[in-house]
Amino acid sequence: MDILNAIVALLNFVIIPATAYGAQLALGALGVTLIYGILRFSNFAHGDTMAFGTAITILATWGLQAAGVSLGPLPTALLALPVGMAATALLVLATDRAVYRFYRVKKAAPIILVMASVGVMFVMNGLTRLLIGVDEERFADGARFVIDVRSFREMTGLQEGLALRTTQLLTVVIAFVVVWALFWFLNRTKSGKAMRAYSDNEDLALLSGIDPERVVRMTWIIAASLATIAGVLYGLDKSFKAFNYFQILLPIFAAAIVGGLGSPLGAIAGGFVVAYSEVAITYPWLKIAGYLFPGWQPDGLLQLLGTEYKFAVSFVILIVVLLFKPTGLFRGKSV
Amino acid sequence: MSDADSTFGNRGNRDASVVNPHGRGTIDGSRKSGPTGPGKAGDPFLIGENMSGGYGRGPDILHDCTIAVEKGEIAVIVGPNGAGKSTAMKAIFGMLDLRKGSVRLDGRDITALNPQDRVKAGMGFVPQVNNIFPSMTVEENLEMGAFIRSDDIRETMEQVFELFPAVAEKRRQAAGELSGGQRQQVAVGRALMTRPDVLMLDEPTAGVSPIVMDELFDRIIAIARGGMPVLMVEQNAQQAMNIADKAYVLVQGANAHTGTGQELMANDEVRRTFLGG
Amino acid sequence: MSTNRQAAATSPWRAPILFAVLALLFILEGTVRNSMFSGSWNTSLAILNMGLISAITALGVNMQWGYAGLFNVGVVGFLALGGLAPVLVALPPVEGAWAAGGPRLLIALAVGLGTLALAVQAWKRLSGGRGLAVMVIVIAGFVLYRWLFDPAVDAIEANNSARYGNIGGLGLPVLLSWAVGGVFAAAAAWAVGKVALGLRSDYLAIATLGIGEIIVAVMKNEDWLARGVKNVSSIPRPTPYEIDLQQNPEFVEFAASWGFGAAEASGIWVKIGYMSLFLVVLLSIILLAELALKSPWGRMMRAIRDNEVAAEAMGKDVTARHLQIFVLGSAVIGMAGAMMITQDGLMAPTGYNPLRYTFLIWVMVIVGGSGNNWGAVLGAVLIWFLWIKAEVWGPALIGLLTSPLPDGGLKEHLLDSSAHMRFIAMGLVLLLVLRFAPRGLVPEN
Numbered sequence A: 001m002d003i004l005n006a007i008v009a010l011l012n013f014v015i016i017p018a019t020a021y022g023a024q025l026a027l028g029a030l031g032v033t034l035i036y037g038i039l040r041f042s043n044f045a046h047g048d049t050m051a052f053g054t055a056i057t058i059l060a061t062w063g064l065q066a067a068g069v070s071l072g073p074l075p076t077a078l079l080a081l082p083v084g085m086a087a088t089a090l091l092v093l094a095t096d097r098a099v100y101r102f103y104r105v106k107k108a109a110p111i112i113l114v115m116a117s118v119g120v121m122f123v124m125n126g127l128t129r130l131l132i133g134v135d136e137e138r139f140a141d142g143a144r145f146v147i148d149v150r151s152f153r154e155m156t157g158l159q160e161g162l163a164l165r166t167t168q169l170l171t172v173v174i175a176f177v178v179v180w181a182l183f184w185f186l187n188r189t190k191s192g193k194a195m196r197a198y199s200d201n202e203d204l205a206l207l208s209g210i211d212p213e214r215v216v217r218m219t220w221i222i223a224a225s226l227a228t229i230a231g232v233l234y235g236l237d238k239s240f241k242a243f244n245y246f247q248i249l250l251p252i253f254a255a256a257i258v259g260g261l262g263s264p265l266g267a268i269a270g271g272f273v274v275a276y277s278e279v280a281i282t283y284p285w286l287k288i289a290g291y292l293f294p295g296w297q298p299d300g301l302l303q304l305l306g307t308e309y310k311f312a313v314s315f316v317i318l319i320v321v322l323l324f325k326p327t328g329l330f331r332g333k334s335v
Numbered sequence B: 001m002s003d004a005d006s007t008f009g010n011r012g013n014r015d016a017s018v019v020n021p022h023g024r025g026t027i028d029g030s031r032k033s034g035p036t037g038p039g040k041a042g043d044p045f046l047i048g049e050n051m052s053g054g055y056g057r058g059p060d061i062l063h064d065c066t067i068a069v070e071k072g073e074i075a076v077i078v079g080p081n082g083a084g085k086s087t088a089m090k091a092i093f094g095m096l097d098l099r100k101g102s103v104r105l106d107g108r109d110i111t112a113l114n115p116q117d118r119v120k121a122g123m124g125f126v127p128q129v130n131n132i133f134p135s136m137t138v139e140e141n142l143e144m145g146a147f148i149r150s151d152d153i154r155e156t157m158e159q160v161f162e163l164f165p166a167v168a169e170k171r172r173q174a175a176g177e178l179s180g181g182q183r184q185q186v187a188v189g190r191a192l193m194t195r196p197d198v199l200m201l202d203e204p205t206a207g208v209s210p211i212v213m214d215e216l217f218d219r220i221i222a223i224a225r226g227g228m229p230v231l232m233v234e235q236n237a238q239q240a241m242n243i244a245d246k247a248y249v250l251v252q253g254a255n256a257h258t259g260t261g262q263e264l265m266a267n268d269e270v271r272r273t274f275l276g277g
Numbered sequence C: 001m002s003t004n005r006q007a008a009a010t011s012p013w014r015a016p017i018l019f020a021v022l023a024l025l026f027i028l029e030g031t032v033r034n035s036m037f038s039g040s041w042n043t044s045l046a047i048l049n050m051g052l053i054s055a056i057t058a059l060g061v062n063m064q065w066g067y068a069g070l071f072n073v074g075v076v077g078f079l080a081l082g083g084l085a086p087v088l089v090a091l092p093p094v095e096g097a098w099a100a101g102g103p104r105l106l107i108a109l110a111v112g113l114g115t116l117a118l119a120v121q122a123w124k125r126l127s128g129g130r131g132l133a134v135m136v137i138v139i140a141g142f143v144l145y146r147w148l149f150d151p152a153v154d155a156i157e158a159n160n161s162a163r164y165g166n167i168g169g170l171g172l173p174v175l176l177s178w179a180v181g182g183v184f185a186a187a188a189a190w191a192v193g194k195v196a197l198g199l200r201s202d203y204l205a206i207a208t209l210g211i212g213e214i215i216v217a218v219m220k221n222e223d224w225l226a227r228g229v230k231n232v233s234s235i236p237r238p239t240p241y242e243i244d245l246q247q248n249p250e251f252v253e254f255a256a257s258w259g260f261g262a263a264e265a266s267g268i269w270v271k272i273g274y275m276s277l278f279l280v281v282l283l284s285i286i287l288l289a290e291l292a293l294k295s296p297w298g299r300m301m302r303a304i305r306d307n308e309v310a311a312e313a314m315g316k317d318v319t320a321r322h323l324q325i326f327v328l329g330s331a332v333i334g335m336a337g338a339m340m341i342t343q344d345g346l347m348a349p350t351g352y353n354p355l356r357y358t359f360l361i362w363v364m365v366i367v368g369g370s371g372n373n374w375g376a377v378l379g380a381v382l383i384w385f386l387w388i389k390a391e392v393w394g395p396a397l398i399g400l401l402t403s404p405l406p407d408g409g410l411k412e413h414l415l416d417s418s419a420h421m422r423f424i425a426m427g428l429v430l431l432l433v434l435r436f437a438p439r440g441l442v443p444e445n
Helices: A002-038 A046-066 A077-105 A110-132 A150-154 A166-187 A189-200 A202-207 A213-239 A244-247 A249-259 A263-283 A286-292 A307-324 B003-008 B085-093 B115-120 B138-145 B154-163 B180-192 B210-224 B237-243 B261-265 B270-274 C002-009 C013-030 C041-068 C074-088 C099-123 C130-156 C174-196 C206-220 C242-246 C249-257 C262-292 C296-306 C308-313 C318-344 C354-368 C371-403 C407-434
Strands: A143-145 B046-054 B060-068 B074-078 B097-107 B123-126 B198-202 B230-233 B248-253 B254-259
Touching: A002 A166, A002 A213, A002 A249, A002 A263, A002 A286, A046 A077, A046 A110, A046 A213, A046 A244, A046 A249, A077 A110, A077 A213, A077 C407, A110 A244, A110 C354, A110 C407, A143 A166, A166 A189, A166 A213, A166 A263, A189 A202, A189 A213, A189 B138, A202 A213, A202 B115, A213 B254, A244 A249, A249 A263, A249 C206, A263 A307, A286 C130, A307 C174, A307 C262, B003 B085, B060 B074, B060 B085, B060 B097, B060 B230, B060 B248, B074 B085, B074 B210, B074 B237, B085 B198, B085 B230, B085 B248, B097 B261, B115 B123, B123 B180, B138 B154, B138 B180, B138 B230, B154 B180, B154 B210, B180 B198, B180 B210, B210 B230, B210 B237, B237 B261, B248 B261, B254 B261, B261 B270, B261 C130, C013 C041, C013 C371, C041 C074, C041 C262, C041 C296, C041 C318, C041 C354, C041 C371, C074 C174, C074 C318, C074 C354, C099 C130, C174 C206, C174 C318, C206 C354, C242 C249, C242 C262, C249 C262, C262 C296, C262 C318, C262 C371, C296 C308, C296 C318, C308 C318, C354 C371, C354 C407, C371 C407
Parallel strands: B060 B254, B074 B230, B074 B248, B123 B198, B198 B230
Antiparallel strands: B046 B060, B046 B097, B248 B254
16 A cells, blocks of 8 residues: 555656656757757747747637637637747747848858847847736636546545646647657658758758758747747646746756757657656655655655756756767767 | 858857757858750750859859760769869859859750759759768658659659669668768769759769779669760779760869760870879 | 948947947936936946946956857856855854854865765776766765755754854955955856866857856755845945945035035945946956967967867867866856945845846847957947836837827836836847847957
């Protein structure tokens, strides 16, 4: 029984939250890695793109709620999500046309694009603030739990409860579908292969008749959609606060680099590696240890690091991976 | 080097966490093609005639240079280092700003076309380096070669695999993992996938071993005997002339000698200067 | 194309004219009172002083970016770390804190560092089973560290926690802390650079981004260090206090002779004091940096920056040089951080926002002119002025633009959020400079 309790506690406090968080990071990292692979720079504006997409989705959600539309047990935000994705895609396409294209056509050094993305970050940050302000917004509605603690206890008779929030389950399901669709697109369709070809060898892609501008447009649309989905899922799971989306840039970059920049598969693996480590290292293991070793009474919480240091975890993992495997877990384009 | 490059120099370009130099392009893909015109009567199948020009606003590299290839022939461009061999081929392919001269293919003047449109017009070009998509499989490489085609490409792909049985076995492997010779085969195969009217090879044997080189030459002969004209730049003048129906010796961007491979090999001056006696 | 145009336009008068324009802006701010300027010398000097601190920060970044091409996106961390120095150096000691856990804390930190050093040595020296050995060392070291560290921290934080709960300072002169701030930041930079620059191609950007976040997190959460988010106030000043000046009849008389009231004059006097100190530091750094750049060392740095491959082929140790300049630049940033905390008299770690303290500094460097020290100073003071004034000008502009609109929700919303316009404005300034004058206002010669 104690072992079962320990497993339930592990699921409840570590595995479920970390899986949801990992899926969110993976979606964010996929966007970063695609832009790195195809446009050849790290997009510092990605966090703010996520925030912008989420802000639009929230506004649309409020509109739907005001109109009395709802999805029953599912959050209304799911209906508003396509609006957010479309608006974000339009914004990044406009940004590309106004900012990045100029340097791309001139074959400017990629570092200029990084600098430009800092400028874009400021503008998008300001736009998001204009749209929705800097306060925390909660926009999840519908059923809060798929399984709640009490009914789980009644169902199983275990002492330890298990809660599975709707948003967590949704995150994992949506992330799975999106990732599957993306891989199908990249590996099975002509357009997707053209994107990979462009990432591999720009000149040869051009000489093969692939339109570079079309590849770039597709990349931005996909990256914007991924960013919006990641942002909305993160916001549903926790809450929306513009600054948090800026801060999440570090774990997202860490995930993309740990996996190997430019490798979509790596981005997913990296997202989960970072998420599991973050949660496992900042979780107080006292309760689980109590079930496993009933006689043992440690005086601490058995927490390796306080939750406020979760960013330190992404950083340490990043450093360790880079020291031993400079190209990331899956061989990326860097180096 | 663009403006902004000269501004920031090499700053930050070593930082792999922000910039990705891998596979960066150098060809200006935004250049629009001009109209094509009629060819001249009695033209060879492909001819770059009286070409003069250089890269961008740089000095001229080619001076009144003429290169032509007839159907079913192999034409080679040879010459000492820095003679402008690759430049002449790039000029025919539209990667150079021609000040003078014209390029005509199959009765059409294509001087104003950009490289992408020349591919559509029937040129198959194999660059000297970076001529494959390393992370994609052999099959995907060929598929990308046929990107502009909307019909069924399976037959062409099988023909390529028949021509290069060694890479056929590795069709599901990433092209970047193959040996140097096999990679060249993939590169040639990629160019063949458009079913071009003429195949242009820029030093296909650079950096491969002698055995692989012989095999590659065999394949190229087979392609030409199949009816497709082949134009290639070669470093190994001796071998190249052996298989050439026509050879162009360039010196400092201008035609020095022209003739069949046999003729030029018999020419004392050519032998002394380029073939080492 | 634009470079040529810009190069043609670059005259030796360019920088002096731009600096004169900048000075004019500050004079207007100090004298003219209308909807655009405050007409208060106190405000003008306050903006200038913070601008000078930004300028020193920008100089540090410019050393790294302009001289060596290193992309540091953890400026906020080095700035925050430097800010720790006034707290630890200049504050008077906290009674009982040292006795409560000081030595144990120091031992814990030494054990922590020792563990890392030992792990590195083990990795280098051992051949077989070194992975296991390193893991054992790290785990054992971590357990020992936590066993020493946690009780010490608890004891210190329990010591008069309402007022202190921190380890306290050394009671030394605050000016000394500026140098210590530089040392702190340099030490952190060395550790980061050693790891991130030593790899085959470097990963400095992401590493600095990470360390920046971590340093700020430490400052927010380690209450024993500087009381965390409970803030430390009343950090000693190198200048007189306003209240003392106001009570000094001689000063009041002196102020009156200039036509100022005592309250206003005391503020101005204190700010001029800070300004002088900051200017001394700023000019010394520029002098040293320019001398260094003209020395053989500087020529080598530029050679490496312009062509790393060639420099490496000539036997220059590029990584070591990069590490050197990264540490030096970070030291300058750390010093600026200490100066900022000294001026504010307050350590409030929640204020360390990367947008403001990392990326705005980058806007300053790019706008000013990468690689040019005077450009960095000009860009920093100018951008800082605009950043502050955008708070005033933004609403005014929006008010003007929306005046034809009917009163209602949209107009109100736009007016309410007009303060956020400055983010958009800064982004646009950066994008426009990158596009039309990528070499900045004062290009490198």
